[in-house]
Amino acid sequence: MAASQRAPQGPRAVSLLGGLGSSRTGAQSMPLRSEKECQPCWSHFPMGQKKKGTFDRTSSYLLQQIIHRYQELDADGEEDRGEGEGEAESEESSDSEMQKLEEEFDGVLREEAVAAALHLLGRSGSGTEQVYLNLTLAGCDLIDISILRGYVHLQKLDLSVNKIEDLSCVSYMPYLLELNASKNKLTTFFNFKPPKNLKKVDFSYNQISEMCDLSAYHALTKLILDSNDIEEICGLEMCNNLTYLSLASNKITAINGLNTLPIKILCLSNNKIEKITGLEHLKALQNLDLSHNQISSLQGLENHDLLEVINLEDNKIAELSEIEYIENLPILRILNLLQNPIQEKSEYWLFIIFVLLRLTELDQKKIKVEEKVAAVNKYDPPPEVVAAQDHLTHVVNSVMQPQRIFDSTLPSLDAPYPMLVLAGPEACGKRELAHRLCRQFSTYFRYGACHTTRQPYFGEGDRVDYHFISQEVFDEMLNMGKFILTFSYGNHNYGLSRDTVEGIARDGLASCIHMEIEGVRSLKYSYFEPRYILVVPMNKKKYEGYLRRKGLFSRAEIEFAVSRVDLYIKINQKFPGYFDAVINADDLDIAYQKLNQLIRQYLGLTEETAKSLVPTAGDEVTRV
Numbered sequence: 001m002a003a004s005q006r007a008p009q010g011p012r013a014v015s016l017l018g019g020l021g022s023s024r025t026g027a028q029s030m031p032l033r034s035e036k037e038c039q040p041c042w043s044h045f046p047m048g049q050k051k052k053g054t055f056d057r058t059s060s061y062l063l064q065q066i067i068h069r070y071q072e073l074d075a076d077g078e079e080d081r082g083e084g085e086g087e088a089e090s091e092e093s094s095d096s097e098m099q100k101l102e103e104e105f106d107g108v109l110r111e112e113a114v115a116a117a118l119h120l121l122g123r124s125g126s127g128t129e130q131v132y133l134n135l136t137l138a139g140c141d142l143i144d145i146s147i148l149r150g151y152v153h154l155q156k157l158d159l160s161v162n163k164i165e166d167l168s169c170v171s172y173m174p175y176l177l178e179l180n181a182s183k184n185k186l187t188t189f190f191n192f193k194p195p196k197n198l199k200k201v202d203f204s205y206n207q208i209s210e211m212c213d214l215s216a217y218h219a220l221t222k223l224i225l226d227s228n229d230i231e232e233i234c235g236l237e238m239c240n241n242l243t244y245l246s247l248a249s250n251k252i253t254a255i256n257g258l259n260t261l262p263i264k265i266l267c268l269s270n271n272k273i274e275k276i277t278g279l280e281h282l283k284a285l286q287n288l289d290l291s292h293n294q295i296s297s298l299q300g301l302e303n304h305d306l307l308e309v310i311n312l313e314d315n316k317i318a319e320l321s322e323i324e325y326i327e328n329l330p331i332l333r334i335l336n337l338l339q340n341p342i343q344e345k346s347e348y349w350l351f352i353i354f355v356l357l358r359l360t361e362l363d364q365k366k367i368k369v370e371e372k373v374a375a376v377n378k379y380d381p382p383p384e385v386v387a388a389q390d391h392l393t394h395v396v397n398s399v400m401q402p403q404r405i406f407d408s409t410l411p412s413l414d415a416p417y418p419m420l421v422l423a424g425p426e427a428c429g430k431r432e433l434a435h436r437l438c439r440q441f442s443t444y445f446r447y448g449a450c451h452t453t454r455q456p457y458f459g460e461g462d463r464v465d466y467h468f469i470s471q472e473v474f475d476e477m478l479n480m481g482k483f484i485l486t487f488s489y490g491n492h493n494y495g496l497s498r499d500t501v502e503g504i505a506r507d508g509l510a511s512c513i514h515m516e517i518e519g520v521r522s523l524k525y526s527y528f529e530p531r532y533i534l535v536v537p538m539n540k541k542k543y544e545g546y547l548r549r550k551g552l553f554s555r556a557e558i559e560f561a562v563s564r565v566d567l568y569i570k571i572n573q574k575f576p577g578y579f580d581a582v583i584n585a586d587d588l589d590i591a592y593q594k595l596n597q598l599i600r601q602y603l604g605l606t607e608e609t610a611k612s613l614v615p616t617a618g619d620e621v622t623r624v
């Protein structure tokens with residue numbers, strides 16, 4: 001080991017400090033100073049008169065040389081100069097000294113400079129000595145650093161911004177943990193014997209064109225190779241501790257060679273990558289920068305459960321459907337798609353926010369809560385939003401029509417337009433219950449057939465189950481303010497028309513209608529005051545089986561219908577009284593008994609009277 005890396009022993013070091021500049025004796029015998037003492041001796045330098053430009057562009061190494069030289073000059077000149085005359089002269093002489101040194105400097109690192117740049121005292125690797133652990137020689141115009149072979153105890157070495165081509169001296173630093181050799185003239189890759197615990201290496205801004213086998217560098221955790229000429233990622237297979245890899249601004253065309261490395265941060269910006277491949281096994285990936293490439297698809301990003309940040313700025317992603325590949329990333333928070341054609345899509349902003357609801361930042365802008373609410377209301381509005389919008393539409397449309405007075409025959413003033421609404425998920429049996437009820441209590445109820453744009457199923461009758469109409473007719477009715485409420489389900493429109501309810505009321509009857517929760521919500525905004533009965537299958541498996549056996553619905557439709565069972569149950573639990581009664585629809589006969597009983601209660605009828613209401617063939621409908 002070079003003597004100069006050893007820590008100074010007590011007062012000796014301090015006493016030798018004054019002689020630093022003049023000591024040109026052998027580097028090995030160069031005494032070391034404490035960390036504080038390693039700072040250049042500014043007190044000897046005429047700081048008030050320094051020329052800013054001159055000093056800022058001067059490398060620290062040269063500066064140190066000048067300081068030392070100045071100290072020499074200062075010492076020599078003190079005797080000769082009188083007071084007051086020295087300052088102008090000293091400025092001139094220091095400038096010319098500096099210029100001279102700049103011209104003279106041969107790029108060879110010498111021991112005095114090393115001594116001045118060593119810092120951080122600590123225990124040597126073997127633990128037996130007190131040594132300097134860190135050496136910073138950034139921006140010193142160095143070419144030849146072979147002298148560093150003697151500094152075996154170094155743990156942190158900063159050689160950035162020099163002109164170094166050869167790093168073989170690192171072979172003699174078995175304890176080195178961090179090496180910064182960025183902004184040099186390296187063309188070779190790791191041309192030294194691997195220090196056992198080398199963890200962080202920065203070789204950015206060099207002229208390296210090839211990566212080679214790094215299997216001896218097991219301890220490597222961070223490798224920065226930005227701004228080189230690398231075309232292929234390779235040689236990292238055995239770097240089992242590598243968590244940070246940056247290869248920005250190279251010539252990489254494909255991502256490979258990363259296998260199952262534990263990389264958390266990967267930067268490959270400014271390359272020539274067209275496809276996201278080779279990331280499948282990077283299960284620890286958290287932050288991915290692929291900006292400024294030529295990527296047109298997000299395929300390859302799925303299944304990265306820890307991915308939090310994706311930067312894809314300035315690529316070629318064009319389609320909104322690409323977002324599907326990242327929609328299931330559970331903790332994705334930050335996404336940058338600036339300068340991609342996808343940004344030009346009219347729905348871009350809200351759509352991305354909706355699909356990736358967990359995002360907190362998109363295109364370098366924080367996402368506001370209001371934007372998330374707007375996105376959900378647009379793409380998956382909750383029933384209350386659907387209902388509110390629906391109600392507003394119909395009120396506006398109806399107000400815009402010539403007003404007329406409804407001449408319905410009302411059963412009583414307290415119950416205008418008496419209505420019974422059976423609510424529940426699709427094909428839960430509510431329609432059948434409604435028909436049965438209207439048949440038995442035909443003197444009280446009539447089935448209120450809604451309008452729909454869907455085609456009739458086998459056995460369904462026009463006006464019996466629905467008024468089957470075209471989309472054009474539906475739209476016209478809507479614009480004419482004919483509907484009390486409308487609802488869109490499975491790409492079809494449904495609507496309850498004012499004339500339907502009015503017509504039934506005019507005959508002195510109550511309408512019995514079935515609908516989904518959105519319809520209920522919309523109706524609740526209106527002046528109608530129906531009784532609402534929730535008809536819901538409690539046994540989801542049985543319900544699902546029933547839907548499947550019906551053979552009318554796709555898998556997705558069945559899943560959707562079944563998923564709404566929970567929605568109904570939740571609303572019923574959360575808002576007691578929202579429905580006037582709840583009927584289990586698992587068994588339709590039992591469900592009907594319950595309904596029958598409820599209706600009798602509502603109408604104040606005994607069981608006997610209710611039975612006698614069941615029409616026999618040829619019976620006329622009894623009016624109330």
Ligand SMILES: Nc1ncnc2c1ncn2[C@@H]1O[C@H](COP(=O)(O)OP(=O)(O)OP(=O)(O)O)[C@@H](O)[C@H]1O
Pocket residue numbers: 424425426427428429430431432450451485486487489494495496514515516517518519520
């Ligand atoms: N005007 C409306 N407002 C809200 N929902 C409606 C309206 N008309 C029909 N629906 C509901 O839309 C859903 C789809 O209707 P569809 O005719 O396909 O089902 P269905 O077989 O009649 O269902 P069910 O037998 O349970 O009544 C059903 O749950 C139905 O009750």
